[in-house]
Amino acid sequence: MLDLLICELSKIKRQKFIQLSLLGAFLFPIPLTILMAKDRMSFDQLFRGNVIFGELLLLPCILGVIISILFFMERDHDTLKNLVTIPVSKTKMILAKLMLMTLLSVLYSVAALGATVVGGLIIGGVEGILYRLGISIVLGVLISIAVFPVVIVIVHFNKSYIFSIIVSFIYAVAGLIITMIFSANPASVNPVASVMPVPVIMKWYLSLFPREEALTYIDPYLITTPACFGLLAVYALVSVSLTVVIYRRKEV
Numbered sequence: 001m002l003d004l005l006i007c008e009l010s011k012i013k014r015q016k017f018i019q020l021s022l023l024g025a026f027l028f029p030i031p032l033t034i035l036m037a038k039d040r041m042s043f044d045q046l047f048r049g050n051v052i053f054g055e056l057l058l059l060p061c062i063l064g065v066i067i068s069i070l071f072f073m074e075r076d077h078d079t080l081k082n083l084v085t086i087p088v089s090k091t092k093m094i095l096a097k098l099m100l101m102t103l104l105s106v107l108y109s110v111a112a113l114g115a116t117v118v119g120g121l122i123i124g125g126v127e128g129i130l131y132r133l134g135i136s137i138v139l140g141v142l143i144s145i146a147v148f149p150v151v152i153v154i155v156h157f158n159k160s161y162i163f164s165i166i167v168s169f170i171y172a173v174a175g176l177i178i179t180m181i182f183s184a185n186p187a188s189v190n191p192v193a194s195v196m197p198v199p200v201i202m203k204w205y206l207s208l209f210p211r212e213e214a215l216t217y218i219d220p221y222l223i224t225t226p227a228c229f230g231l232l233a234v235y236a237l238v239s240v241s242l243t244v245v246i247y248r249r250k251e252v
Contacts, residue, residue, distance in 0.1 A: 017066075032046055042123075064169075067098075102140070139201070148243070
């Protein structure tokens with residue numbers, strides 16, 4: 001698997017989008033820092049704002065494009081038939097691509113933390129950097145898993161990059177809308193929608209930090225770490241299994 005992961009890395013090292021995607025981690029911390037400095041908000045609020053917009057909204061869109069590049073390069077260059085003669089199982093190929101996507105997701109999340117720390121220094125100070133580093137690494141992994149259902153759609157339809165971007169954007173926006181509705185009125189969220197990956201991640205994240213008194217009404221609806229990890233593990237298992245089945249049926 002390590003050799004396959006290195007192979008995937010070598011194939012994308014010249015992809016400018018993937019190189020630039022890490023810069024997307026700085027997209028939201030900059031305006032959020034300006035707004036929160038003006039309103040004298042805390043570092044906790046800045047970090048939370050970046051998690052909501054920079055990671056739960058933007059990162060799934062970026063990962064959708066990345067996974068499209070990883071799968072479509074072989075289709076566009078007609079190299080899949082050469083790869084399967086090595087021989088390398090398609091299952092291992094898929095796992096290597098998903099592992100690479102997860103690695104890039106973690107790098108993005110850590111870069112976003114770095115940008116947020118700079119913003120925190122501007123608005124007045126930072127705290128708990130090591131703790132937030134651990135949370136950022138875990139968020140990178142969880143958000144990558146949350147995008148696995150999008151991978152199923154991309155692999156199944158095998159369409160253009162534009163299609164993949166649209167699917168990823170709709171998925172990310174839907175997750176953010178459900179999350180925002182949950183923040184405003186937790187009881188109004190449909191039970192099925194409440195266990196979608198992005199809302200689950202947000203409900204777990206909110207349980208990790210002290211909340212303002214105005215947000216204590218969401219406490220009964222938050223979930224524990226075992227519950228979050230368990231749900232995401234189910235999503236990962238089902239999504240990877242379906243992706244493998246669909247990919248194996250594709251013509252070489």
